[in-house]
Amino acid sequence: MEENQQSRPIAEKLWSAVVWLAMGFFVVNVFGVIAHVVVSSFATRWLGTWLPAGWTARWYGAAWSEFQLDDVLISTAEIVLAVVLLSVVVGVPAAYALARREFPGKRVLMLLFLLPLMVPPITYGIPLATVLYQVHLAGTMSGVILANLVPTVPFVILVMTPFIEQIDPRLEQAARVFGAGTLKVFIHVLVPLLAPGILAAALLVLVRTVAMFELTFLTAGPDSQTLVVALYYSVFAAGVRAVQSVDAMAVTYMVTTLVWLLIALRFVNPTQLVTRVKEQPRT
Amino acid sequence: MTSGREDPVFDRTVLLVIPGVLLVILLFVYPFLYGFVLSFEPREGGWLQNYAKFFTTPYLYNTIATTLWLALPSTLVNVGLSLPIAFKMRRPGSFQRIVTTILVVPITLGTVLVAEGLLGYLGPQGWLSRLLMETGLLSGPLRLTHNYWGVFLSLVITGFPFAFLLILSYITGIDPALPQAAATLGAGPMRRFTHIYLPLLAPGLAIAFCLSFVQAFSVFPSAVLLGAPAGPTRVISIAAYQAAFEDYDYSMASAIAMIMGIVQLLIVVAVLMARGFLYRGPAGGGKG
Numbered sequence: 323m324e325e326n327q328q329s330r331p332i333a334e335k336l337w338s339a340v341v342w343l344a345m346g347f348f349v350v351n352v353f354g355v356i357a358h359v360v361v362s363s364f365a366t367r368w369l370g371t372w373l374p375a376g377w378t379a380r381w382y383g384a385a386w387s388e389f390q391l392d393d394v395l396i397s398t399a400e401i402v403l404a405v406v407l408l409s410v411v412v413g414v415p416a417a418y419a420l421a422r423r424e425f426p427g428k429r430v431l432m433l434l435f436l437l438p439l440m441v442p443p444i445t446y447g448i449p450l451a452t453v454l455y456q457v458h459l460a461g462t463m464s465g466v467i468l469a470n471l472v473p474t475v476p477f478v479i480l481v482m483t484p485f486i487e488q489i490d491p492r493l494e495q496a497a498r499v500f501g502a503g504t505l506k507v508f509i510h511v512l513v514p515l516l517a518p519g520i521l522a523a524a525l526l527v528l529v530r531t532v533a534m535f536e537l538t539f540l541t542a543g544p545d546s547q548t549l550v551v552a553l554y555y556s557v558f559a560a561g562v563r564a565v566q567s568v569d570a571m572a573v574t575y576m577v578t579t580l581v582w583l584l585i586a587l588r589f590v591n592p593t594q595l596v597t598r599v600k601e602q603p604r605t
Numbered sequence: 606m607t608s609g610r611e612d613p614v615f616d617r618t619v620l621l622v623i624p625g626v627l628l629v630i631l632l633f634v635y636p637f638l639y640g641f642v643l644s645f646e647p648r649e650g651g652w653l654q655n656y657a658k659f660f661t662t663p664y665l666y667n668t669i670a671t672t673l674w675l676a677l678p679s680t681l682v683n684v685g686l687s688l689p690i691a692f693k694m695r696r697p698g699s700f701q702r703i704v705t706t707i708l709v710v711p712i713t714l715g716t717v718l719v720a721e722g723l724l725g726y727l728g729p730q731g732w733l734s735r736l737l738m739e740t741g742l743l744s745g746p747l748r749l750t751h752n753y754w755g756v757f758l759s760l761v762i763t764g765f766p767f768a769f770l771l772i773l774s775y776i777t778g779i780d781p782a783l784p785q786a787a788a789t790l791g792a793g794p795m796r797r798f799t800h801i802y803l804p805l806l807a808p809g810l811a812i813a814f815c816l817s818f819v820q821a822f823s824v825f826p827s828a829v830l831l832g833a834p835a836g837p838t839r840v841i842s843i844a845a846y847q848a849a850f851e852d853y854d855y856s857m858a859s860a861i862a863m864i865m866g867i868v869q870l871l872i873v874v875a876v877l878m879a880r881g882f883l884y885r886g887p888a889g890g891g892k893g
Contacts (some may be wrong), residue, residue, distance in 0.1 A: 327771055334794065337689075338693065341689050341690050341693045342693075344686060344690065345690050345704070348765060349707055351726075351733075351762070352707070352710065352711050352762065353762075354725055354726050354732055354733070354860045355711075355719065355722035355726045355762070356710075356714075356722060357728040358731065358732060359718075359721065359722045359725065362725055368730075369730060370730055371730070372735065398883060400724055401649045412624045412625050412628055413625060415621035415622070415624070415625075416621055416622045416624065416625030416626070417625075418618070418621055419618055419620070419621040419622040419672050420622060422618060423618055423619050425619050430624060431622065434626065434629055434630075434634075435625070435629060436627070437633065438629060438633050440816070440819070440821070441866070441869075441871075442820055442823035443823070444818050444821070444823045444825050444842045444845070444846075444865075445823055445862055445865050445866050445869070446633060446636065446637060446859050446862075448845050448846070448849055448859065448861075448862040449637055449639060449640025449641075449643075449862055450633070450636040451849070452636070452639070452640060452643065452849065452855045452858070452859060453635065453636040453639055453640075455855075464608040468632060469632070471628060471632065472628075472629070472632045472633050475625055475628050475629065476625075476629065479625060504617075515748045523610055527714055533714065533715035534715075535712055535715055535716065535717050535825075536823075536825060539826075539852075540846075547823070550715060550717050550718070553717055553718065553721065554826055554830070557717070557720070557721045557724070557830050558829065558830065560724075565725070567719070569721075569725070572718055572721050572722070575718060576714060576718060579713055579714055579715075579718075580710070580713070580714075583709070583713045587706060587709075591705075592702070592706050592708070592709040592770065592791035593705060593771075593774045595614060595709050595712060595713065595770070596709075596712065596766075596767055596770040596771050596774075
């Protein structure tokens with residue numbers, strides 16, 4: 323302890339300062355990036371000054387009609403909703419089986435579900451898009467939805483399995499003892515118990531799917547683009563449109579994503595967006 | 606445990622896993638195998654023609670070095686910065702919650718938006734360049750977009766929060782009684798870090814490095830939008846995309862995707878082997 327007190331004032335404080343400075347610098351830059359987009363989307367003209375010459379909201383109207391944002395937003399909503407529903411419907415029962423039953427090959431299945439989350443989307447997206455083109459699904463809504471299910475179903479399974487494991491199986495057994503059938507156990511016992519976990523998993527899938535660029539980009543046709551893919555194309559074709567109009571679209575995308583992120587953060591821990599599986603203490 | 610194995614419900618419950626398994630097999634495993642086979646069926650030439658073409662055409666094989674040159678330094682920076690910062694923030698509290706919430710924003714926004722924002726922010730007319738010029742640190746505008754640095758910085762902006770949150774979750778998983786015990790026995794902060802935390806963190810750090818690297822190696826939108834996709838940032842995913850959607854040569858595209866996967870796998874195996882080599886012993890047994 324004596325040794326600690328000697329070194330703490332100088333070295334430790336200096337080290338703390340460096341760490342906080344690095345963190346602060348990072349956060350300031352992230353805010354700078356976001357603020358630049360927002361400021362630019364409201365600018366009449368912005369060249370070579372700290373702030374634009376004047377302010378206007380007309381770029382939002384321009385972006386709305388130029389990029390057909392109403393169509394894009396509708397197909398985004400349809401795709402995201404379908405992906406969320408399907409991944410819950412497919413993922414939760416699978417997670418239930420994995421959490422409640424021991425069977426041969428269970429570890430292999432867990433690995434199978436882990437792989438699509440480890441391999442980056444662009445690596446498996448190209449063979450996947452090739453197959454979807456062969457069966458004439460790429461370029462359609464269904465193709466985009468199917469491609470997006472590849473990471474989201476395993477995600478739901480890996481989030482829900484530990485969640486179901488911590489629910490006491492005696493609750494279901496008790497209901498069975500009193501004569502409830504599988505359907506009744508499911509509706510009256512399991513659904514209420516699983517609801518918080520399903521809500522969290524669904525919100526995480528929603529946020530991830532709105533922001534999923536690669537898979538949608540590789541499989542979408544002109545009528546099945548989501549907002550993030552439309553944004554990519556508009557930045558890619560920069561120069562054709564006014565910068566402000568592209569920025570207005572970017573702000574639309576940001577607001578869509580961040581609203582759902584804020585809702586999600588009421589129910590989940592921020593680290594869950596990244597770590598996927600909450601590791602269980604093995605003690 | 607208490608449920609009887611003879612229970613007739615047993616088999617039916619296991620069946621619930623089937624839709625999920627089918628989906629992953631049909632949409633993930635099958636396309637991978639299909640792509641693997643397709644990569645050996647080139648449009649012309651022998652069965653290895655695609656791979657031969659890739660490794661003899663500088664325009665193609667150079668993409669591996671280009672991608673590694675972006676992915677390795679940015680991963681090192683992201684993991685290297687995350688470790689001390691996450692370590693400082695290991696105690697849970699409202700402050701930790703605020704920082705993690707802020708950091709989750711760039712991840713959620715995704716690479717396309719970050720690239721779009723960085724184009725303006727880092728551009729010659731952007732705030733960063735302006736600040737450096739007006740404080741006299743720089744005489745001309747900063748050139749950070751449409752080159753290597755733009756893509757590198759976009760990999761840091763989205764990659765650092767990812768590595769940070771991952772490493773933070775590993776650090777908070779360490780039982781605080783262990784470093785406390787070491788402190789009681791007279792270990793200073795430095796020794797506690799190198800002798801307690803680091804060995805316990807080694808598996809987590811290796812996984813964080815692998816996941817961050819694999820993400821950085823598959824960089825695509827920012828390399829196109831923020832880099833110089835014809836030259837210094839022509840990464841391997843651009844080559845694969847062009848083969849598939851510009852030349853419509855799906856066989857070649859699959860071959861490039863396979864090569865991409867193999868390079869990622871090689872680095873991951875190298876990292877995991879290095880970790881086994883550096884830290885061996887009971888401390889590494891956190892995760893199976």
